[in-house]
Amino acid sequence: MSYLSKSPWIIHYDASSCNGCDIEVLAALTPVYDVERFGIINTGNPKHADIFLVTGSVNEQNREILKNTYDQIPDPKVVVAVGICASTGGIFRECYNVMGGIDKVIPVDVWVPGCAARPEAIIDGVVKALGILEEKRKARKRPAGDRA
Amino acid sequence: MIPDPWAAVLNAVIYLLLAPVVGGLIAGIDRKITARMQGRVGPPLLQPFYDVGKLFEKENLVVTTTQNFYVLSYLVFMAVSGALFFSGGDMLLVIFAFTLSHIFLVLGAYAAFSPYSHVGAERELIQIIAYEPMIIITAAGMYMVTKSFYVSDIMQSAVPVVLYLPGVFIGYLIVLTIKLRKSPFDLSTSHHAHQELVKGVTTDFAGPNLAKIEIAHWYEYVFLLGVVYLFFGFNPLLAIAAIIIAYFLEILIDNTTSRAKWQLTMRSAWLVAGTLGIINLGVLYYLRMVVVP
Numbered sequence: 132m133s134y135l136s137k138s139p140w141i142i143h144y145d146a147s148s149c150n151g152c153d154i155e156v157l158a159a160l161t162p163v164y165d166v167e168r169f170g171i172i173n174t175g176n177p178k179h180a181d182i183f184l185v186t187g188s189v190n191e192q193n194r195e196i197l198k199n200t201y202d203q204i205p206d207p208k209v210v211v212a213v214g215i216c217a218s219t220g221g222i223f224r225e226c227y228n229v230m231g232g233i234d235k236v237i238p239v240d241v242w243v244p245g246c247a248a249r250p251e252a253i254i255d256g257v258v259k260a261l262g263i264l265e266e267k268r269k270a271r272k273r274p275a276g277d278r279a
Numbered sequence: 280m281i282p283d284p285w286a287a288v289l290n291a292v293i294y295l296l297l298a299p300v301v302g303g304l305i306a307g308i309d310r311k312i313t314a315r316m317q318g319r320v321g322p323p324l325l326q327p328f329y330d331v332g333k334l335f336e337k338e339n340l341v342v343t344t345t346q347n348f349y350v351l352s353y354l355v356f357m358a359v360s361g362a363l364f365f366s367g368g369d370m371l372l373v374i375f376a377f378t379l380s381h382i383f384l385v386l387g388a389y390a391a392f393s394p395y396s397h398v399g400a401e402r403e404l405i406q407i408i409a410y411e412p413m414i415i416i417t418a419a420g421m422y423m424v425t426k427s428f429y430v431s432d433i434m435q436s437a438v439p440v441v442l443y444l445p446g447v448f449i450g451y452l453i454v455l456t457i458k459l460r461k462s463p464f465d466l467s468t469s470h471h472a473h474q475e476l477v478k479g480v481t482t483d484f485a486g487p488n489l490a491k492i493e494i495a496h497w498y499e500y501v502f503l504l505g506v507v508y509l510f511f512g513f514n515p516l517l518a519i520a521a522i523i524i525a526y527f528l529e530i531l532i533d534n535t536t537s538r539a540k541w542q543l544t545m546r547s548a549w550l551v552a553g554t555l556g557i558i559n560l561g562v563l564y565y566l567r568m569v570v571v572p
């Protein structure tokens with residue numbers, strides 16, 4: 132039995148979102164949804180995190196930050212792209228400085244649809260991510276030292 | 280009196296085995312009550328154990344490998360100080376080992392290069408400076424009342440320690456807030472999300488190292504509450520009740536106050552030690568020397 136899925140800690144990064152999705156992410160922490168029921172904690176520290184929640188599209192300014200934050204999360208880890216912007220670039224796709232969805236920079240495991248993504252959808256996405264996290268843990272166990 | 284060696288070893292072993300379980304449960308109850316105070320359902324009671332289990336499943340990401348050594352030393356010395364305490368050892372030695380363990384945590388945080396970790400380490404040092412005088416006054420007060428620095432003697436003495444040391448007891452409860460990392464004195468790191476600079480003193484510890492820090496906290500909880508017990512050693516039931524009430528008060532204070540600046544933390548801890556602690560000891564000295572020689 133794995134403890135990983137019982138205690139997923141999240142780090143949330145706002146790439147270049149309109150703030151709509153961010154507010155919905157934070158709404159999941161309020162007493163109405165209270166994600167701590169599932170052991171989920173919103174940490175500000177990538178080194179303590181298991182799940183990387185990203186809102187907004189990636190642009191030339193923040194691609195480095197996004198990549199750096201991702202690299203600082205210890206394995207096993209999963210990435211959840213929250214909202215259309217994070218998935219594909221959304222309505223900002225055509226902007227001169229926008230590269231598109233965050234999968235242009237880091238590997239994404241779960242895409243959460245919506246503009247803005249609803250808190251229920253975000254929690255759903257995180258629960259999906261837990262399954263993937265568990266698979267990654269098992270994969271990490273088998274071959275010794277397969278760190279990317 | 281030096282405690283019976285076999286009983287001492289037995290008590291120490293019991294502490295080493297059971298303290299993490301009890302400490303983890305206390306942390307779980309704490310999180311549950313905190314959530315209820317905030318109108319939330321809160322995590323399962325066993326959540327702290329899930330967290331630590333998970334941390335051991337993660338990759339041990341370190342900036343330098345010396346961090347591993349410091350974290351392990353922190354855990355070992357914390358366990359040793361608690362074991363010395365519960366085996367009835369010398370209070371002063373216990374306090375010495377206890378302080379040393381925190382120094383290792385600070386060194387570990389300084390070993391990483393991130394500014395957040397450094398700020399956390401500095402704040403941890405400030406906390407140590409703030410609470411240390413009161414802890415030593417507590418030991419001195421117990422010596423004045425029971426004529427012994429040995430925990431076994433203090434525990435068995437029929438003297439109602441708390442009646443002689445009311446000021447010291449209140450002072451100890453106030454520094455307990457610092458030690459349990461509760462608001463308003465949770466400068467270096469707190470258990471609440473998003474309260475400090477990244478994660479304060481624990482910023483650069485990941486996975487198994489963070490798990491060891493967490494386990495050290497559990498040992499620490501049990502030891503600190505054990506000191507509360509000493510004040511009520513004459514009546515075990517009263518002592519347990521005092522521990523529960525004291526801990527509940529800490530949770531209440533944690534949830535109703537916002538974090539203080541380090542100056543205020545330092546000033547209030549020293550003011551308490553200087554007034555409540557010293558005056559209490561002074562009065563006691565006066566009574567002993569002048570009134571009832």
Ligand code: SF4
Binds near residue numbers: 187213221
């Ligand atoms: S998906 Fe919609 S709500 Fe979310 S960041 Fe993009 S534009 Fe804003």
